[in-house]
Amino acid sequence: MIVAAVRRAPVLLWSVVLALLVGWPWLRDGLVLAYDMVWVPRWDLTRPDLWGLGSALPRAVPSDAVAAVVSSLVGSTVAQRVALFGGLLLAATGGARLVPRASTAARLAAATLAVWNPYVAERLAIGQWPMVLAYGALLWLTAELRSGRPRLHVVTLAVVGTALTPASGVMGAVVVLVLLARRGAGRLLLATALVTMANAPWWVASLLGSSLPPDPAGVELFALRGQGLLGHLGAALSLGGIWNGEVVDATRGAFPAVLLVVGVWVVAVVGLVARRGSLGPLGVLAATGLVIACAGWLAPGAMERLVEACGPAALLRDGARFLALAAPLLVVGFGRGIDVALGHARRHGLAAVPIVVGLLLPVAALPGLVSGVGGRLEPVTYPASWDEARTVVAASDVPGDLLVLPFAAYRAPEWNGSRPVLDPAGRFFPRPTVVDDRLLVDGTIVRGEDPRAAQVRVALSSDDPPRALADLGIGLVVLDTTAPEADEARTLVVGLERLGGSDLVVLQVPEVAVDRETALPARVLVGAGWSCFTLLLLVGVGGTVRDVGRAMRSSGTRARADESP
Template sequence: MRNRLVFSAFSAAAILAVVWPFLFGGQLAWRDMLVLDYPQMTASNFGGGDLFARNAPQDGFLSIIAVVMPATWVVKALMVASAVGAATGAWWLSNKELLPTLSAIALAVANPFVIERLLQGHWSVVIAAWLLPLIAAAALNGRALLVWLLVFVASLTPTGALVGITVALVCMNKHRLVTLGLGVLYLLPWAIPGIIATFRGGQDMNPLAAAQAFAPRAEEAVGTLGALLGLGGIWNADAVPDSRHLGFALFGLGVFACVLLGIRSVPKRPIVLALVGMGIAIFAWLAPAAMAWALEHIPGAGLLRDSQKLLILALPAYVAAIGRIPAKQTIAAACALGFIILQTPDASSSLAVLRGTHAQLVDPELVREIGSREVLFVDRDTLVTTDGRLAIDPYSKVVNKVESGQLTVDGEVVDIPSPRWQAAMTAWQNNDRKAVEELGIGVVVEDEEILYETAASTPKVPWILTSLWMLSPLIAALARAAILRNERQSNPTKSPEQNL
């Protein structure tokens, strides 16, 4: 009982240290994170639009939620709940001894992967990272329904869907076929629009530039391999706490050494997942030309171009190994806890930039005037500075914006502007108003003023796939009920609930 109170209090402190920026009001705007109170039902929010559906189903889900409550409330609640899930998964995977379990909780909640991804604005990827140890624990213990529901939450983002399904399938002993079927359902909101965009001829990238730009990055005193072993090494050096620029990443090697102490007690399947995730990240670092070839020739490989993201697969094994350091190795367990804290000692303060903003991010009158028509902003990029923050253009969440999608990293163009945006800009600059209308553009805006309007029809909003995704927990519950009924009929003396 005493240990449980300690675990609960420590978990609360660790969670609060990371999620505290989400406990304040305001809309979320930081780099790749843009969550408005009331996003609109636009085509791009549901996987349509000019770019690949990288933000489906999360943006469509938030648009639907915003009909009844501010979407920011839901995101902030999900962040807190997922962090609680991380602590719960760490406890479940550990040996329940005091110091190893505390270390596992600290690592699950506040590891460098989580902190760096938060600073990049990848809030939905962090939700998946927090849930992954719990998914693994539930799968290893045969809790199928819990696994299905957790993977559903993780599938807010394509990355979360893929890694959640992978961990579930690898770690489960039973019901893999049902898990796979539900997994396919979770993938539909972005997979189908992605396939359509591929055949339609969507946005292109510079494969070699993308492979080099998104490759894992070296950190001070440990290099690239050391950064990866410590669960760091994100491609953007600006999305890293200051302490890791001063050599504190060295403590990540201490964490890895402690992982090796407890790895013998970890089931083989999470270890295999860790090796796969770490292996892909190392491959992308060592062989950028080969990664570029894969990006150019293998459909869907673009999901792996930010290869450091694959370290997420190592989290269950790392957390379990730290949590299973033998009880007699007290010094090692104490060192593990110290190393985990010291590898990002300024994590909590560095996350202050995630606090919401109360600034007006869009002009509501302009949004009303644009309505559901497609709009060309001739002076707004994919990323804009608003309220002193560089973030995704807020107008892309509230109107049907013709999007460029151009991404430049260190002066090198990684993602080439979408063909439709290029055609629209060329037509506008050439004063070819007929071509603007033929491209489906109903409004042209500059400096938040409408310059020109056409009779172009409004785009259709592909809301069905996201709505089906939102119903998938009900389908999971029905699948559980069907399995229970079948098992009762075939084995009336057993209690199948214990296996689910």
């Protein structure tokens, strides 16, 4: 046990170093807001959309609910730091666990590449913190299932970690099915039940919802994008290629960076060729991830027809997300390649060279990941006007939901450094909130899927918007007067009674006709899904705590034995 602890210590310490190199700005007070990363100081646990009972697709289920529950226990700032640093630490330690029999230098190299790659950088920059956490859990899941005797509680906890979003939940299912395909029908059946239960919160909510058909036009807009000299395929093979070019590191695709990326590939190929083993399942995972990632680029027409015929296939539109499935093979190859190089270098007294290469090559290939992804992820504090508006909303006894104007999905407020972020008002206020779910990508609007948001758009364009909003059950309107489109939005709510607020003005819609209620059967079914998720989470955490307790008792027994005469 002591030997194992000593063997793990360098990996743990290096993982902490990597996480701090990326996230040292997060040690400051405030919340990080960027694109899809929306955290609020106080979450309202009674909001139905938090649990998948809203009218929109449950894209943030169960991640938002997990964030809300943890925030209610330790505060939002601490909870967000646990999520961000936790994702990086899981990725680093999971990468090292993929090469358990390799040298310490090789495991450190695998940990480095597992964190320091475009996938992590781009998903962090676009604010997809649940995807980064799920990516780390996916590496742990892969490593555990490849071990001789997988521990059920570790597999369970890792599967729950991958289930934080619908897309990552699908990836977790793929990993389980591929890696257990040869272990008999019994284990495969058990694994299928495990994956189904872990992902129950979002798939149950999806089945019960009445969302609009997804927009096939999103296939091309969200497709894998080439990055400079790397092109499309090079970007994918290096775990990059996100659709939003604004979050891509400026050095990606430049000649020096491409040379360093090629260096990573060379080391990985050497490791995969020289140390043959049971890499077939990892190859299947990598091929699956690459095919999905490249489908929207290579065959957009076929993908569009698939999305039209099968709505859930819209999960595949942002195909670059599925490159997480290719990460284990690349990480294993890189770690083993450093091991091979180390064996040759030692014969010539040059052991330090492959060690330095393993630790620094991935970092040099992507320098923009350091310091909060090149300063993109800086903590900020919500202005006092937001708390003022929240107090007004909480005190109001007007029935109905809340509408945020201007009706647009993203904001770029000055208090957030003018960085784009999904409108925080959608989560900030203590009552169900309707926000626009359409996306503007390269000048093209991707149609939303929330029927309630579509109804609001029609109401706002009617001859009498206040009356139409009342008929839809909208009781309050929050007008962001600092937004560029505020003047236009103000004309839509002329005559509404002002309840309070300064920068965010709270308005009352008179004579609300509808007070929406979720049907009891839907609440029961969604509750059952959450019960499955919670049960598995408790099983995983309980088993982990038990293992830690055993390890501590064993270490204490050994220490006392060493001290006895």
